[in-house]
Amino acid sequence: MALTKSETEHLISEISRELGAKRDGGYKNLICQCPFCKKEGKFGIYVGKETERKKLFMSHCFSCGASTYTLEQLLETIGRVDLMVTPVADLSAKLEPALLFPLESEDKIDDSLAIIELPDFYRRTFSDSYLKSRGFVFDDYEYFPAGTTGRLNFRYNDYVIFPVIDQGDTVGYVARHIWSKDEIEKHNRRAKLRGEYRIMRFRNSTENDFTRLLYNYDAVIEDETDTVIIVEGIFDVVALIRKLELYDNKQIAVVATFGKKISLTQIFKLQSKGVETVIIGYDGDAVDSIKKAAGELGRYFEVLIADIEDPAKDWQDLSYTEIYDTLAYRLKTPLEYTMTKIQQ
Numbered sequence: 001m002a003l004t005k006s007e008t009e010h011l012i013s014e015i016s017r018e019l020g021a022k023r024d025g026g027y028k029n030l031i032c033q034c035p036f037c038k039k040e041g042k043f044g045i046y047v048g049k050e051t052e053r054k055k056l057f058m059s060h061c062f063s064c065g066a067s068t069y070t071l072e073q074l075l076e077t078i079g080r081v082d083l084m085v086t087p088v089a090d091l092s093a094k095l096e097p098a099l100l101f102p103l104e105s106e107d108k109i110d111d112s113l114a115i116i117e118l119p120d121f122y123r124r125t126f127s128d129s130y131l132k133s134r135g136f137v138f139d140d141y142e143y144f145p146a147g148t149t150g151r152l153n154f155r156y157n158d159y160v161i162f163p164v165i166d167q168g169d170t171v172g173y174v175a176r177h178i179w180s181k182d183e184i185e186k187h188n189r190r191a192k193l194r195g196e197y198r199i200m201r202f203r204n205s206t207e208n209d210f211t212r213l214l215y216n217y218d219a220v221i222e223d224e225t226d227t228v229i230i231v232e233g234i235f236d237v238v239a240l241i242r243k244l245e246l247y248d249n250k251q252i253a254v255v256a257t258f259g260k261k262i263s264l265t266q267i268f269k270l271q272s273k274g275v276e277t278v279i280i281g282y283d284g285d286a287v288d289s290i291k292k293a294a295g296e297l298g299r300y301f302e303v304l305i306a307d308i309e310d311p312a313k314d315w316q317d318l319s320y321t322e323i324y325d326t327l328a329y330r331l332k333t334p335l336e337y338t339m340t341k342i343q344q
């Protein structure tokens with residue numbers, strides 16, 4: 001396609017304006033509502049450097065799978081043939097949409113989510129002795145909805161339930177038993193001998209796979225939040241936000257990946273909101289998991305690792321000063337991190 005630089009720039013700005021599109025994190029795609037299925041944030045138009053397989057203005061929808069291969073097709077689709085500059089329509093160029101976006105070359109991204117129901121009799125709480133024992137303060141109840149079913153739903157007796165929200169919808173929940181791991185194990189050993197019921201530490205929702213979910217995802221504001229700290233669990237999110245008072249900070253968000261791994265869908269979810277920097281805040285003892293996550297994230301974001309000095313501690317155990325020092329003086333690039341871990 002023989003477009004001059006200024007023609008290309010003009011087209012990109014006109015198409016962006018027409019579709020209300022935003023650049024993705026890697027600056028290679030325009031992301032907007034799909035003109036075919038109308039799904040928000042799922043349609044990508046390639047505007048990066050042309051390669052053998054990736055051509056300028058090829059487009060693809062991550063939701064419905066619709067694709068266009070030429071500028072002309074794209075302009076027709078969006079009803080802006082008036083923008084056509086050169087009579088180029090290379091329809092013979094068969095291109096695999098799977099090769100369009102680096103994300104898709106590995107796995108098909110399916111980030112569709114079902115809206116789910118919380119357990120029967122769920123009621124939000126603003127004061128709970130278990131949450132208080134985990135450090136919850138007034139603002140935490142406000143920002144991180146949690147609740148119980150009281151005694152009305154025996155399955156969830158002694159569980160605290162955290163809804164997982166995505167674009168305002170409840171798409172999952174984590175239900176955690178209020179006993180400690182040791183207490184539960186002790187009980188279960190006895191229960192086994194007596195043939196009684198065993199207690200599950202977690203009784204989470206099952207409708208949506210947790211690799212598609214991020215806890216506190218709605219705190220990532222499209223094109224405002226540039227840095228996201230990823231941590232393992234809900235209590236890490238709450239602890240970090242409470243201790244650093246990040247409640248209303250739109251530039252920095254903290255999300256949990258529900259474990260020490262990040263999936264391509266979770267990466268896509270962050271990238272589609274324009275996040276540029278990801279700080280890995282997994283527990284200090286998770287060295288191999290951290291290195292692996294850094295490698296995967298490094299293809300899409302600026303990556304830094306918050307190297308918690310004491311490997312036995314997580315964000316919940318650290319004081320304000322320790323957290324501050326970690327984020328101020330112990331942020332490492334993946335290379336620096338690998339070097340220190342070799343030396344130790």
Ligand SMILES: [Zn+2]
Nearest residue numbers: 034037061064
């Ligand atoms: Zn679509």
